[in-house]
Amino acid sequence: MRVTGDDGRPVQLPRGRVRHLLAILLIHDGPVSEDVLRHWLSTGARPISGSTLRTHVAALRRALGPGAERVRTEAAGYTVETSQGESDVAEFRELARRGHEALRRQDFLEAEALLERAACLWREPMLADLPDSPRSTPLVMKLAEEHQLLSEALIDAKLGLGLGGQLIPELRVSCEADPPRERAFEQLMIALYRSGRRAEACDVYKNLRMRLVESYGADPGPGAAGVYRQILTDHEDLRASAH
Known part of the structure; x- marks a missing residue:
């Protein structure tokens, strides 16, 4: 996870739960209650205490310096205030939303452009520099699922543009995943069929x-x-193959 100040310089965040706290607030869409944060930030059998959570919040605000006021305390919990273009997660989701809409309209050219822009915001492995916390795994998995759906939509857009032949090697790799993801098989079948390889598509x-x-x-x-x-x-x- 990277944070850049208004002056363009990187902001040094403390390791551990402070970084994890900011990641949760950015990934979650809307305020996160204190109870939920205490649960998600815990690595042991019991949630961290409310005072410990408030200590982490204070440490995050200190690290952000002039941006400390962005970490807001509301009746519903804590949230991070960002403007358009400041959060990769928010921009990823907005581009994905617009790309999915264009795909539903069968505007494959616009869908491909929007979804490619969203895909370029993604870096792997996701949140590799954060402490392992099984309790917050579902939140991270949700974001990973959003990325998977975007990847599938991008392939749909390219199939709509008649680029199926170029996608066959990539789709064959996706089909080897375990457990199998049926959408990848559907897309590979379409790509093969439109490339004149009907028997392979059936196989x-x-x-x-x-x-x-x-x-x-x-x-x-x-x-x-x-x-x-x-x-x-x-x-x-x-x-x-619509164009």
Whole structure:
């Protein structure tokens, strides 16, 4: 996590829970109650005390210097005030929202541009410099899921632009993930089919079904099954690559 002051210089934040506190406030959309923060910042069996939390808040404000007033105490809890373009998380979410809207309109060119900009804000591994806190893992996982959905939407935009052939190697790697993510299989099937590789597209579905049956005793969901049926019937919607 990086913080830059108004003068463009990096702000040195204390290691440990102070950095973790700021990350939680930035990732969470809206105020976070004291009880929730105490729970999320805890690494032991019991939540940290209210006085310990307030000590961390005070330390964060001191570290931010002139920006201390951005850490606000409200009736609903604590929050960090940021303006447009100041928070990567907020900008990522806004670009993703606009990109998903453009994709729903089938404006694939605009969707690709917006989603690419959002993707460029992402750095891996996420929050690697923060202390491990299993209690706040669901919050971090939610952000990771938002990134996954954005990545899938970006591929949809590129498929809509007729770039499926370029995506095949990347999608094959995604399909090797465990547990399998069916959306990647759907997209690989479409990319192969539109590249004139119909038999390979069918094999992708059969591979997905075999993995799901062996691991979970379940068939693919309606998304992958629907794409497979469209491939078998050379459905017009699947052949079309909108521009």
